[in-house]
Amino acid sequence: MKFWERLGAIDRKIIYTVIGLAVIIPLVTKLTFPIRVSDTVRNAYNSIERLPAGSIVMISIDYDAASGPELQPMLIAVLRHCFKKNIKVILTGHWALGLPLGEIALNQVAAEYHKKYGQDYINIGYRPGYTALIVGIGREIRDFFSTDYKRVPIDSFAFMRRVHNYNEINLLVGLEAGATGDAWVLYAGARYGLKMFFGATGVSAPDLYPYLQAKQIEGILAGLQGAAEYETLINEKGTGTLGMPTQSVVHGLIIIFIILGNISYFVLRRKKE
Amino acid sequence: MRLQIPLIVVLVTGLLLIVTFFIPHEPFGSLEQRFLIWYSIVAGFTMLLGLDSLTRYHLVRIRDKIKGWGFSIVLLLGLFITLGLGFYSWAKYQSPFTLGSPFMFLYTYVIIPLQATMFALLAFFIASAAYRAFRARTTEATLLLVAAVLIMLGRVPLGGWLWHRMVDFADLIPGTHLAGLKNLEIFARINDWIMDIPQTAAKRGIFIGATLGGIVMSIRIILGIERSYISGS
Amino acid sequence: MRISDLKISKISRYYMVLLILGLMVFSISFAQETNIVAPANVRVFDTPNDGGKSLSVDWDLIPADTALNPNFIRYEIYRSGNPSGPFSNVGFILKGSNQYQDQTVLNHKKYYYYVQAAFKDTTAQSAVIGPGISIPQWFNIARINVLLATIILSVLVVWYIERAKKGEKLFIRRIAGIDAIDDAVGRATEMGRPILFSFGLGVITDVVTIAALSILGKIAKKSAEYQTKLLVPNNDPIVMAAAQETVKQSYIEAGRPDMYNENNIPFLTSDQFGYAAGVDGIMLRERPGAVFWQGYFYAESLIMAETGHSIGAIQIAGTTAVTQLPFFIAACDYTLIGEEMYAASCYLNPDPQMLGSLKGEDASKAIIVGIFTIIVIIATAGFLLVKPMPIINKIFETLVSWFTAK
Numbered sequence: 057m058k059f060w061e062r063l064g065a066i067d068r069k070i071i072y073t074v075i076g077l078a079v080i081i082p083l084v085t086k087l088t089f090p091i092r093v094s095d096t097v098r099n100a101y102n103s104i105e106r107l108p109a110g111s112i113v114m115i116s117i118d119y120d121a122a123s124g125p126e127l128q129p130m131l132i133a134v135l136r137h138c139f140k141k142n143i144k145v146i147l148t149g150h151w152a153l154g155l156p157l158g159e160i161a162l163n164q165v166a167a168e169y170h171k172k173y174g175q176d177y178i179n180i181g182y183r184p185g186y187t188a189l190i191v192g193i194g195r196e197i198r199d200f201f202s203t204d205y206k207r208v209p210i211d212s213f214a215f216m217r218r219v220h221n222y223n224e225i226n227l228l229v230g231l232e233a234g235a236t237g238d239a240w241v242l243y244a245g246a247r248y249g250l251k252m253f254f255g256a257t258g259v260s261a262p263d264l265y266p267y268l269q270a271k272q273i274e275g276i277l278a279g280l281q282g283a284a285e286y287e288t289l290i291n292e293k294g295t296g297t298l299g300m301p302t303q304s305v306v307h308g309l310i311i312i313f314i315i316l317g318n319i320s321y322f323v324l325r326r327k328k329e
Numbered sequence: 330m331r332l333q334i335p336l337i338v339v340l341v342t343g344l345l346l347i348v349t350f351f352i353p354h355e356p357f358g359s360l361e362q363r364f365l366i367w368y369s370i371v372a373g374f375t376m377l378l379g380l381d382s383l384t385r386y387h388l389v390r391i392r393d394k395i396k397g398w399g400f401s402i403v404l405l406l407g408l409f410i411t412l413g414l415g416f417y418s419w420a421k422y423q424s425p426f427t428l429g430s431p432f433m434f435l436y437t438y439v440i441i442p443l444q445a446t447m448f449a450l451l452a453f454f455i456a457s458a459a460y461r462a463f464r465a466r467t468t469e470a471t472l473l474l475v476a477a478v479l480i481m482l483g484r485v486p487l488g489g490w491l492w493h494r495m496v497d498f499a500d501l502i503p504g505t506h507l508a509g510l511k512n513l514e515i516f517a518r519i520n521d522w523i524m525d526i527p528q529t530a531a532k533r534g535i536f537i538g539a540t541l542g543g544i545v546m547s548i549r550i551i552l553g554i555e556r557s558y559i560s561g562s
Numbered sequence: 563m564r565i566s567d568l569k570i571s572k573i574s575r576y577y578m579v580l581l582i583l584g585l586m587v588f589s590i591s592f593a594q595e596t597n598i599v600a601p602a603n604v605r606v607f608d609t610p611n612d613g614g615k616s617l618s619v620d621w622d623l624i625p626a627d628t629a630l631n632p633n634f635i636r637y638e639i640y641r642s643g644n645p646s647g648p649f650s651n652v653g654f655i656l657k658g659s660n661q662y663q664d665q666t667v668l669n670h671k672k673y674y675y676y677v678q679a680a681f682k683d684t685t686a687q688s689a690v691i692g693p694g695i696s697i698p699q700w701f702n703i704a705r706i707n708v709l710l711a712t713i714i715l716s717v718l719v720v721w722y723i724e725r726a727k728k729g730e731k732l733f734i735r736r737i738a739g740i741d742a743i744d745d746a747v748g749r750a751t752e753m754g755r756p757i758l759f760s761f762g763l764g765v766i767t768d769v770v771t772i773a774a775l776s777i778l779g780k781i782a783k784k785s786a787e788y789q790t791k792l793l794v795p796n797n798d799p800i801v802m803a804a805a806q807e808t809v810k811q812s813y814i815e816a817g818r819p820d821m822y823n824e825n826n827i828p829f830l831t832s833d834q835f836g837y838a839a840g841v842d843g844i845m846l847r848e849r850p851g852a853v854f855w856q857g858y859f860y861a862e863s864l865i866m867a868e869t870g871h872s873i874g875a876i877q878i879a880g881t882t883a884v885t886q887l888p889f890f891i892a893a894c895d896y897t898l899i900g901e902e903m904y905a906a907s908c909y910l911n912p913d914p915q916m917l918g919s920l921k922g923e924d925a926s927k928a929i930i931v932g933i934f935t936i937i938v939i940i941a942t943a944g945f946l947l948v949k950p951m952p953i954i955n956k957i958f959e960t961l962v963s964w965f966t967a968k
Contacts, residue, residue: 089486185369
C-alpha cells in the first residue's frame, strides 16, 4: 500500500534531480538524433530562399537572455542563411536586454561569411514603445531610427539610403518570446502588407498558429526543435541540433513520471473500491 | 471634479482614437502615432517612479534592519553599479552594447546566466506540475493527458526514434514487411495535427471571446462605466 | 553531285565549326536580347486610403523577371513634374515586385513617371505615364468592415444597458474562481498569513490589467475587513501606481485607511525573470496563505504558481494569455479563463450598466458565431460544388476578402 502511495507522491526534489541528470548526461555524451523538418519550418526557410540577392531582411530581437537558448540558435541560423544568399540584414529589437544578443550573433556570423558592417548588415538598435515604432516605420523608418545603435546616421550606409519604410523591406523575421509578434502581424502585416515569419519559444509558439493558418505569416520555427530543423535545412549544425537529444530524454522522462503517477492513481482507486 | 476630469479625458481620447482609425486625412491621420509616442514618453518617465519605489523600499529595510536587510544592500549596489557601467559604456563606446564594453561584460557574465537560470527552472517546475496534475480522473483529464503525451513525443526526435523501433518490432512477425511504414512518422504527424486543428480551434475560441470581452471592457472604460482604475470612484 | 562527294579541307572544317559556334552564340544572345523589354502597362495612381503625399506606380512584370535569370536585376522608378522631363530617379525595387510607392511627393501636384528595367549591361525604359496627383482621403473605405462591426457592437452594448436600466433582470452565471475569493482571503486570515496579488507582466494599456484592478479592489476590501496584510509586487511602475490607488481606496471604503502601507505594493523590476525571482522570494519569506495571479502572464507563470503551490497557498489565477492557461490550470486551485476576467468586474459589481454591457457582448458573440456558421457552410459547399457551381466559391472568397483586416 505504502509503495503505491509513494509512487503517486514522489518528492519534488527527486523529480528535480532526475530531470537535472537527464539534461546533463545527453549533453556530455553528445547523443544525436536525426531531425525531421516540418512544413511550418520549411515554409519559413523558403521565404528567405526565394529572395533574390540584395534583398533586405529585417530581424527583430524580441527576446532576452532568458529565452536565448531557444531563440539564439534560430537567429544564428537565419543570419547564416541570409549571408549565404547575399541578403542584407537590418537588425532591430523591442526588448532592450535582447539587443546585445543580436550584436553578439551578428559579429559571429558576419565574420564567418566575411560580411561588412554598413555594407551587408546594420544594427539600428532599440527604441522604446514598440507599437508606436511598428506603426511608424510603415511611414518612415527615419522618424525613429535616424541613426544606428552607435548613433551613426543610417544615411551614411549605402543600402540604407533607399530604405524608407516596409516597401523596401522584403521580409521580417521576428524572434519572439512575448507578445511583440502580435503587433508585427496587426500593424506591419495587416496594415502595410509586410511579409514575415516568426521564431518563437516553445511556450509562446502556439499563440502564432492562428496567424499561420490565416496566411498572415509565412512560417513558424517553434522552440529548440524549430531551430534544429532550420539548422538541418541550411546544413549547418548548431546548438539547436545539439540540444535535441536532451529535450528528447527530458520529454521521455516526464512521460514516464506521468505514467507512474497514473499507475499509482489507478491502483489506489481500485483498492479503495 | 477630481473624478470627472479624468473621465472626460478618457472619453475624448477614446473617441478621438476611434475616429482617427477611419480618417487618414491630417490632422487625424497621424494622431494615433502621436498618442503612442506620448505614451512611450510618459512610460519612460514612470521608470523613475519605479526607481524611486524600489530604492525607498530597500532603504527602509536597511534603516529598520528588517530581516534579510543585507540582501537589500546587494540589490541597491547591483542597481547602481549596472546603471553606472551603462552610462560609462555609453559615453566611452557610443553604445553600452558595444562588444568589449564594461556593460557588455556585466551583461554576458551576470545578466545572461541569471536570466537563463530562471527560465531553465521551468523545465523542473513543468516536470513536477505535469506529474501532479496529469491524472486520468475524468474523461476530459484523460484527453488532456493523452494529448500532452502525444505532443511531447511528436515535438522531439524521440517520437521518430520510438516509431521506428515500433515498426521494427512489428516487422519481427514472420511474413510482414512493414519497414515502409517508418516514413509515416506517426507521432510527428499527430503533433502537427493537434497543433494545427484542435489547438488552434480552441485557442481561436478563447481568443475571440477574450478580444470581444476586451472591446466591451474598453467601451465601458470610454463611457465611464468601468472606473476601477480611478481612485475615488 | 552529292554533298558527301565534297572534299572539305581540314582548314575549311575548322572554319565551319567556328561558324556553327558563332551562330549558336549569336542565337543565344539574340534570345536574351529579345528578353530585354521595357515594363508594360505602367500605371500611376493616388495611393488609396491614405493621408496623402503618396503616389503608387505599378506595372506588369517583364518576361525576363525570373528567379533563374541573373541578367535582369531590378526596376528603377523615374519621376518628373513635366512630361518632357527632366526625370530623376526616386528609387528602385528588386525583381519579383511590380509596385512602388513614392512617398516623396506633394499633394495636389502633377507628376509623371516611367519605369526602367535594369539589366546587367543595359536598361529598357517604359513609356512616360501620368499625370498622377496625390490627394489625402477623408475616409478609409478599406476599413468599412471595422466601422460596421464597431457600430453594431456599440449599439448592442448601449441597447442592453438601456434595457437593464429599465429594470430588466439579466442573468449572470456563477464564476467559481470569483466566488472562491472570500474563502481564500478567509483562509489566509485563519492561518495568520498574508495575501499576495500579482498582475504578472501586464501594463496599464492591457485591458486585462484594468479588469485585474477591479478584482484587486474587491480583494483589498476583504483583506481590510479581515485585517490581513496584502502584498502586491509589481513589474510595471504605472500599474504599481494604479494598484496603490486602488488598494488605498478599498481600505478607505472598508473604514481601515490606517492599514494602508505603500511599501506593501512595491515595484520589483521590469525584467521578466527578475520579477519571477523577486515574487518567488517574497512567497518563500512571507508564506502567503492565498495567492492571486490576475492579469497578463508569460513564461514566468508556472515558475511563480509552482512556488505558490509548494508553500501550500490557495491559488486563484485569471488571465487572457491563452498559452499560460494550461500552466495555471495545472498548478492553481481556480482559474478564470479569458473573458471570465472581463466578466469578473460585472460579477463583483452587478449594477445594470455593467450587466447590460456584458449582455451586449454575449449578443455580439452570438452574431459572430452565426456569421461563422454561415461562412463555414458556404465554404464547405463551395469546396464540394467547385465544378458545378463555382459561384459559391466566389461568394466565399469575396466574403473572406471583405472580412480581411486592412
